[in-house]
Amino acid sequence: MPHTAAYREMFRTSLLIRRVEEKIIDLYPSDKIQSPVHLSIGQEAVSVGLCRALAPGDLVFGTYRSHALYVACGGDLTQMFAELMGRIGGISKGKAGSMHLAYPAGGLMGSSAVVASHIPHAVGSALAAKLHRSGQVVACVFGDGSLEEGVAHESFNYAALKQLPVLFVCENNALAVHSRIDSRQAFSIEAMARMYGFPYQRIDAGYDFEEVHRTSAATIDAIRTGVGPQFLEVATVRAKEHVGTGDDFGVGYRDRASYDAWCAKDPLLQDRATYDALIADIDAEITAAVAAAEASPAPGLEELLTDVL
Amino acid sequence: MPHTAAYREMFRTSLLIRRVEEKIIDLYPSDKIQSPVHLSIGQEAVSVGLCRALAPGDLVFGTYRSHALYVACGGDLTQMFAELMGRIGGISKGKAGSMHLAYPAGGLMGSSAVVASHIPHAVGSALAAKLHRSGQVVACVFGDGSLEEGVAHESFNYAALKQLPVLFVCENNALAVHSRIDSRQAFSIEAMARMYGFPYQRIDAGYDFEEVHRTSAATIDAIRTGVGPQFLEVATVRAKEHVGTGDDFGVGYRDRASYDAWCAKDPLLQDRATYDALIADIDAEITAAVAAAEASPAPGLEELLTDVL
C-alpha cells in the first residue's frame, strides 16, 4: 500500500527534526552552540503526530526537551539555529537557547527547564479558552518525571474540576536523567490520570507518528466538543544521553537491547525509500538554515537590559 | 452491656478535649488567649482513637487544628493553656500558641499552620524509623484540604516507594475554611490513596472513638510488621467556625441539619451517664490547669532571641 500524503508529511517533519538534531550533534564540538541540549532523537513522533492534530489558535507548552515540538509547530529553522547559537536572529534573540524554545505563531507558548512547571501554564491557558469560549484546545507535553512533582497533581485536579479543554501528553521514556521510572513512581500513570476522571489512552508504538496523530486528532476533536481534559501517554525512547550529544549506553543505567528493538521499528530508520526521497531536500534546508543563522550577529549590550519588565 | 474500661478512658479523653475547647470558648472574650484558635469540637474521636493505638516511641504530626491531638497524646493541660495564653510556662514557652502545639514526650512532633506541610515530615520520620529499624510507626493527621496540595502527592509517592511505616489519617470534615470538598477535589480520597497502593479504610462514624481505635490499632499493628504505609479516612464534622470560637451555620456555606444528625450520634452528647460520671472531675482538672497557666508569667525579653539557631 503506498503511503498517504499525511504519512509523507509526518515522515518529513520527523526526519527534519532528527536531522536538525544530528546537525546539532555535528556542530556541537565546534562550540558554535553554547547551550545545554536535550535531544529528542527517538521521540520525534510524539510532537509530530500531536502538532498535526492541533488547529490554528490552539496552544501547546513543552519542556527543555522541545526541539521536536518547535519544529513540529512549524518553527522557523533559521530562528532555531540562531537561537541555539545565541544570535540576535534567534526566535528569542538568543536569550532563550535550546532549553526555552517558543514559537507563538505556531502555538508554542514556551518551554520551561524547571520540570513540570509548565503544566499549570497549559491549564491556565485552557481556563482562559473556556472563559473566552474561544474553542481553543491547549496541549501540554511533559516527561514521565513530571508526574512526580506536586504541581502536576494540583494542575490535574484543577483541570478536572473545571473541565478545561486541555490535552495532557506524557512522553514516557521511562527515564528522568539516569533514574528509571520504577525507582521513582509507586503509581501507574494510568491510575493517576484516571484518578481525576481523565479519559486515558496509551500508545505503545511511540515511534508511529500516524498512530499518535490519529489518537491525538480524535482526542482533540472530543475536547473541542467540550468533554473536558484528556490524558495521553506515549511510550517512547530517548536515544541519546539526558543532556548533551553523546550516547551513554555504556554507563550502566539503561539497556541497549530495548533501544535496538525500538530502532528496528522506527520508520525513520526502516522506511529507506521515503527517507531517500526526502533526505537531500531536508539536509539542504538545514544547511541553509545553519548558514543563515551563522550570518546573524550576536546580540549586543543594548539587549542586555531589554524586556526585563 | 456495660461499657469497657477502654470505652470509659476514651470517652474521658474525648470529653476532656471538648471541655478544654469549651473552656477556650469561655475564656476567649476575656482576651486571655490571644491566638487564633481552630477548634476540634466534633472531631475529638479521631485523635483519641488514633493516639490510644500508638505505642511509646511512635510519633505523630498534626495541623493548626491540633488541640485534640495534643490532649490525646497526653499533653499537659497547664502547659497547653499557658501556651495559648502566651506564658513562659507554655509547652513552647508561649512561642507556639494554639496553631503549633507539640508534645514530644507523647510523640507529638509538631503541628504546622501551612496546610499539608507536615505530611512529608511524617514520611521523613518514618524513613528514619526504617533506617534505624526502630520499630516506630509514624502517624500523620491532616484535613481533607491537604490532599489538594502538591506536597501530599510527593510525600505519598515516596512513602509508597520506600514502603515506610506511616499511617496517613485524613480527618475529612468536607470543608476547607468555607469551601466544600466537591468544589475543590475532582478525585475521591479513596482513589488517591489506592493510586499509591495504600491499603485504604474509611470510617463513616467518625464520632465513634472505639471504631477509630479498633481500626487504628489493627492498622498500626500491620504497619509494625512491615507492610508499608496505610491510609485511613475518617468522616467527621467541624462544629464551630473554621477559626475562632463562634458558630457559623447562618452564613450559608454549610448546613445545620447534617450537623444536628451528627450530634444525635455523638457519644459525648448521647451517653449522659458516662458524661455525668466524669464531668466534675474533668472540669476540675481544667479549672486547675487554667489557674496554674494564669499563674505563669509572660516570657521576657531574654526569650526574644533565644532558640533562633
Add this chain to the structure above:
Amino acid sequence: MTQPRPEIVSYANALLEAMDGALSQSPNTVILGQGADDHKGIFGSTTGLATKYGADRVSDMPLMEDGMTGIAVGLALNGVYPILTHIRSDFVLLSANQIINLIAKYKYMFGGLFEVPMLIRTVVGRSWGQGAQHSQSLQSLFAHIPGLTVVAPSSAETILDTYPYLIAKHRAPVISFEHRMLYNLDFEVDRSAAPANPLTPRVVRQGRDLTIVATSIMVLEARRAARWLADNADIQAEVIDLHCLSAIDPAVLMTSLGKTGRLLVCDTSWPGFGTAAEVCRLVVEQDPGVLKQPVRSLGMAPAPCPTAKALEDLYYPNLATVVDAAAALVRGRVDHGVPLPAEKTMSDIYKKFRGPF
C-alpha cells in the same frame, strides 16, 4: 470658598473599589484565590464581587498555591489578566518557583515574545498570635529578583492611585504586600493627587532633621513618630514612603538626605538583606558623605515571630521605638532626653485586633 471635606476611605474599601473597577473595566480580568468568593471576601476586599461578576470571574481555588500561580501564567499568555489573592504572604512561598523562575523571567527569557502581566495580592499578618508562619512580610525576597514589580501600599490613597494603573497599564507581573493591620483603618484620600508615576517613592512629610524611609504600615508609625517629635522636641522628620520596592529612585533619597543627613529605615520585615539594606546600598553608592550619623534600621527582631503577645510587642518596632531611634539619631546620643510616647496610640490596633484573621 470653603475647603471640601476630605474623602475618607478604608484600606479594605480602597481594595474593593480597585478590584471592582478592574473587573468592570475589562471583561478579561479575573480574581482567583482561596475564599475570594466567600462571605469574608479576603477581609472585605472582594466581598460581593463573585455575585456581581459571576463565579467564573471571581473564583475560589483549591489549596494549590503553586499550581494556581502557574495557572495565572497560562491565563496571562492567553489574554486574561489574573489577580491572585493569598490571605497570608507566607503562603506565596509555595509558589516561589512560579513567581521567581517563571513569571519574573517569562518576558526576558523568550526575548520579548510574551508578557505575563498579573497582580499577586498577598496579605501580611500581624498580631493576635499570628506566629512564625502567618506574619512574614516577604517583599525583599521578591524585590531581589529582576522582572518583578513589588509594591507595599501604605494607605487607601496609594492603593487607589496604584492598583488601577498597575492593572490597566503596567504590562508586567506585580506582587503586592498588603498589611492586614491596615485593612480596617480609614484614610484621607485625595483623588486629584495621584502622581504621574505611581511607582516612585513619595515624600509624605517634609522635614529638615532626619529622613525616615518607611514601608507599608511603618509609614503610619513613622508619620505618627514625626508628629510626636515635632510636638515634643521640635525635631522635624521627613518621611518617605518607599511604596514600590523594586524601583526605588535614589534621587528621592539623596534629595532628602542632602537636607537632613540622617537616615532611619523602618520596614515591616527583617533588616538583614531587606529594605533597610537596599536603602543603605542606594545611598552609599551615590554618596556616603551625606550621612552625618550612623544609619539606624528598625524592623522585626532577628527571629521567627513568637505568638505570645508579650514577645510580639518586643518583636515589632512601634511608635516609641521609632521616636527613640529618631531622637537618638538627631541628638547624636542615646540619652537624647526626648520624652517617649506612652503606648496608647496606634499599637492599640495591634493590641485590640482579634480577627477575622
Add this chain to the structure above:
Amino acid sequence: MTQPRPEIVSYANALLEAMDGALSQSPNTVILGQGADDHKGIFGSTTGLATKYGADRVSDMPLMEDGMTGIAVGLALNGVYPILTHIRSDFVLLSANQIINLIAKYKYMFGGLFEVPMLIRTVVGRSWGQGAQHSQSLQSLFAHIPGLTVVAPSSAETILDTYPYLIAKHRAPVISFEHRMLYNLDFEVDRSAAPANPLTPRVVRQGRDLTIVATSIMVLEARRAARWLADNADIQAEVIDLHCLSAIDPAVLMTSLGKTGRLLVCDTSWPGFGTAAEVCRLVVEQDPGVLKQPVRSLGMAPAPCPTAKALEDLYYPNLATVVDAAAALVRGRVDHGVPLPAEKTMSDIYKKFRGPF
C-alpha cells in the same frame, strides 16, 4: 628545613571528602538528592558513596523538591542528619515553603523543643547557556530569614574547614551555595589553618587601598584582580571572603575599611536586596564616616540571565570589570589610567566550560 609542598585539592574532591567523612563518622548521616547515586555523582561530589555506604544512605530521589525537603525535617526530628543535594540552586525555590516556613522556624516556633540540623547543598550554575532558570545564586533570599545558616564556600579549603564543622557540631539547618564553576578548580589547602569559628568572614588578602568584599567565585576574581592591581598599578586591595552570609561580623568589615576607606562588593547574584546591600547596611550602621568614596557593587546585571554567550559575558562581572571598578574607586575617577587585563584569564574557565552541567 624545606617548606612542604602545599596540598592541592579540587573543590569537587573537597566536597567528596566532606561527604565521605560525614557518612563514615556517623551512621545517622544520609545523603538524598536526584542523581546522588548515579555515575555523575553530583559533579563528582558523591561519586562512589552509594556503593560504599549503601543505597539507603546515599539515595536517589524522585522529582519532589518540596516533599524531599519536608522529609529532611522528619529525618532530623527522628535522629537522622540529612544532606540534601540540588544540582541547581534555582530548584530550591520549589522547597522555599519548607525551608523558610518550617525549617528556619522549627526550633524557635516550638520554644526549643526540637532541632532540625541538616545541610542543604545547592549548586549555582553558570556558563554554556544555563539561562534564566539554571543560573541563580539565591543566597540573599535565605540570608534574609532568621533561623538559617547560609554559606557560599569559595574554595576547597573553606569546604574542608566548614562542612565537617557544620555537619558534626552546628545543630541548626544550613543551606550552602556551591558554585558549579568552582567544582573543577584546584585549590591549595592548608589543613592546619582552619579558623576557630569557620563561619566568620575571612580576610584572604591584606591591602591598604580598598576593601573588596566578595562571595563564592567572586572571591577568586577579587584575588586575581588584587594581584593585577598590585602588579600594574601598585594598588593594594584587601580581599574579604564573606563565606557565611547569615552571620557577617561587621567588625571584620570595619577593621578593613578603617584602613582602606573604600568598598567594592562583588557577589554572584544581583546587588539589589542582595549581599552588596547587606554589607552596605552593616557598614553604615556602624559608621558611614569610614567610607571615603561612594561604594561600588558588582553582581549580575539586573535582568534574568540570558543564554547567548555574548550577553552572558556582559551579564557577569569578570576580572576586567573588577579591576576597573577597583581602580576607579582608588583613583577617584573613571578614567583611572590603570591598564585592564585582556580577557585571557579565569573567565576562560567559563568560556571553556562545556558540561557536565
